[in-house]
Amino acid sequence: MGQKVHPHGFRLGVIYDWESKWFAEKEYKDRLRDDIELRKHILDLLPDAGISRIEIDRNANLVTVTVHTAKPGIVIGRGGARVEELRGSLEELTGGRVRVNIQEIRTPELDAFLVARSVADQLERRVAFRRAVKQAVQRTMQRGAQGVRISVAGRLGGTEMSRRETETAGRVPRHTLRADIDYGLAEAHTTFGRIGVKTWIYKGDILPDEVEEEFEEPIEIEEPPPVEEAEPVAEEPVAAIPDAMRGPQHTPISVEQQEAVARQSQEDA
Helix, strand or coil: CCCCCCHHHHCECCCECCCEECCCCCCHHHHHHHHHHHHHHHHHHCCCCCEEEEEEEECCCEEEEEEEECCHHHHHCHHHHHHHHHHHHHHHHHCCEEEEEEEECCCHHHCHHHHHHHHHHHHHCCCCHHHHHHHHHHHHHHCCCCEEEEEEEECHHHCCCCEEEEEEEECCCCCCCCEEEEEEEEEEEECCEEEEEEEEEEEEECCCHHHCCCCCCCCCCCCCCCCCCCCCCCCCCCCCCCHHHCCCCCCCCCHHHHHHHHHHHHHHC
């Protein structure tokens, strides 16, 4: 049984921040339910706006909603009419003041949810799942991603038995906390059931500022100068010594000669 962790929740407080920013003690579950209904209401009201995520910031008497979208023109509408309609509906839903901010996503190919939603839309139009996944991977890698992984699961191609197919390019270190990995999940509602699409996009590493430490400069030790090897001195030939300077010379004699000399000395005596 696989123990899975959401890539965003795994990195909260390390390199990512919370999408809902507020504090509550007794009314926690009520505010959580309000956030879920508020996000669902925006996605139902603007299904074709390419909305990736919605950030909610609650103050004392003001709710600030930041909508990250790849198509800001659809959210704003002509003359800002559509965003005013959205703000009015959100005020009715929450019962208080609401401020709506629009944040544009300049490269939707590097947003995991938008990539997953694009693949799911193609599956709903009966495009071959392998073709849709391969094209999405190629587009994402061409826009500068260091790695991408797309997994589709369900009754692929209308088969009787469901299965899972995965396409990967580059590297996706899912267990590295400093790795900036965007994750998105989308569902394709087809005539033969739902097909889930999961996307992981690796954009590089994020190093916190406090990680940068000051290192002491290494002490340089001066090395002694290399000792030059002395050149070998050529040996001079030894001059021949004259016989007069050599001193007495001894001539070896045999044992027989020594005995003859001893007999001669006895006879003389």
